[in-house]
Amino acid sequence: MGGGRRLYPARLDDGGRGRADPRSDNRRCGPGRRSVAGWSAGFRRRRGLLPRPGRTPDAGGGDTMTLLVNLISAYALVMACVIALWFLSMRIRNVSIIDMFWGAGFGLISILLLLINRPGTLYPLLIAAMPLIWSLRYTAFIFQRNWGKGEDARYTKLRSWAETDAAFNKLALKKVFLLQGHIMVIVALPVIVALSLSGPPALPVLMWIGAAIWLTGVLVEATADRQLKAFRADPEKRGQILDTGLWRYSRHPNYFGDAVMWWGVFIAASANPLALPTVVGPILMTHFLINVTGVATLDKKMAREKPGYADYMARTSGFVPWPPKAKAAPR
Template sequence: MSGIDTAALLTSLAAGLGAAVAVLLAAFAVGARTGLHRVVDVAWGLAFCAVAGTGYALSAGYGDPGRRLLALLLVLVWGLRLSAHIWHRGRGHPEDPRYARMLSRVPPERRTRYALRMVYGLQAGIVWLVALPVQVALFVPRAPGALAWTGTALWAVGLLFEAVGDRQLSRFRADPANRGRVLDSGLWRYTRHPNYFGDACVWWGLFLLATDVPIGWAALVSPLLMTYLLVNGSGKPMLERQLGSTKPGYPAYVARTSGFLPLPPRRPRP
């Protein structure tokens, strides 16, 4: 593994899974008590921070100190910002329609166990899998090189798209005059999902931090999975179905605006 201590990495991977499960179980306890399972979205970013923090502690003496600190800080900045944003956005709101629909498929007496398995348990596994590049990068004994700094730059682009896109949307929604309207200015003029595009860039960037050793390339599954979930899974398709049924101008916005990659708006067809 080009200098990576296999036994130490495997121990860290197991501990990282335990950290993700612990955070999601704590979120489940809150969700079961309040009846609002949207808390899992707040726990999402925190779970990544827990996995990275666990790996950072266990990689001491194995990975390069500079690379370890870089990987940890990138995950903490991304995860804490995302969790804080989702918590602030969801305060005082009812259950997320996605989870309400999911849980409505099973009898009331089975919903709590179903949520534990299909909402919290599933997300704990996804967090661990998506975080593989970070867990590997923490054990790379080399100082950050060209690939790592390229990944850091890509991470910064992604964080900018996420943070600016979320800010623009929050300000748009806060204005009562925009009720029922579609945000099509700022970053939202060039992509219907600047925050999802930014999220994908973040994880492709973090993947590059692990690619200075051959085993790091095996973590390619991480950015591929995250991008798939954002574009074809629980991200873009579910949100667009909801917006298409609630905002009259959304079909026209879809016709002229790129679905993921930032591109100039398309001209309307005659």
């Protein structure tokens, strides 16, 4: 076995003679020297640009199987949680508990995927950390806001549509709990896919661009929530319309920040082009924030209940912050 040639174990059909390993090129580095290729690979692995030695890029469906396991695991976790909350809501007669789970659910998905995959490179760790950090702030905010205040008016109205409690419970399971659970999994697709990919990101710069956009969204949402909380806590502002701070430039800056945050997660995940199809996640979230549960619904309610809100709508951007129009001069 001299000369640096590695031999395969002897086989019966070659008369017991070992044969040379064809993968060996019979070349060695000089004493005390490392090849440039080896040094480069080690450097990039330490920077998170190459996978760990124990996890090689997909060459035969490995990433596909990992994605399937991650997707099924995340789906099972979310469905188990929303069904458990549905049973609890029937016992306490309060569907609003699902709102407290909305942010926490994304954090649980991130934790589950980190436990399953145990990533050792920067790309998956960053993608998982972003929704996890956001969920901590958002869940604490919603919990503090909703705790002890009874069922939200949206669900009370839905309850009035059903003739019996049993009919309402079935309606709530389908229209509230299961619906939110499925939306949560779709919105989390950038995270699920990113933690399923073993190869290095092709465009690492997108990780940092996405992280910057994510941070911007988190700060906008948190600032808008804080301003709204302070406004509601001031008895002198009762009956008035919040049109200062971020609310001067957008009627719903909190929703805008939420959408921006999810777009940041997607852009960071798309550093690996295989995550590009998960754009359906931020698109769906933005659609719901604008057209379903957010801007459109709340504007109708506020215009009906708050004098002067129509004027506020006329001069203030509905979603994207923008300089307000001048107030119309009185006639």
